[in-house]
Amino acid sequence: ITSKARDASGALVEKSFGKVNTAILMAKIGARGSLLNAVQMSAMLGQQAVRGKRLKRGYRKRLLPHFKRGVIGGMERGFITGSFKTGLKPYEYFQHSMGGRESLVNTAIRTA
CATH class of the missing domain: 1.10.132.30 (RNA polymerase Rpb1 funnel domain)
Incomplete structure (x- = not known):
């Protein structure tokens, strides 16, 4: 259940930041960090x-x-x-x- 909450918040973070956010872009292409890092910074x-x-x-x-x-x-x-x-x-x-x-x-x- 807790991982589902984290995944749902990750989807919301990705959607609200859009494609122009450099942190999300770097995580998606595998250059640096991960989507989990962005979730922890901005959501929970x-x-x-x-x-x-x-x-x-x-x-x-x-x-x-x-x-x-x-x-x-x-x-x-x-x-x-x-x-x-x-x-x-x-x-x-x-x-x-x-x-x-x-x-x-x-x-x-x-x-x-």
């Missing part, structure tokens, strides 16, 4: 994952202290509706950094 970051799964580890019965115990909705499990353009809430930043850290480690291991 979407579901964050660590080891291919939704976020679930953290404090007792909750991911971060910002959330109520026992609540397991999308926001509480790493679905980020904010974008880099509009800014991230503190808990969205923490959730995004969890997935980003894993990506950095994977890159470092591959190049070592």
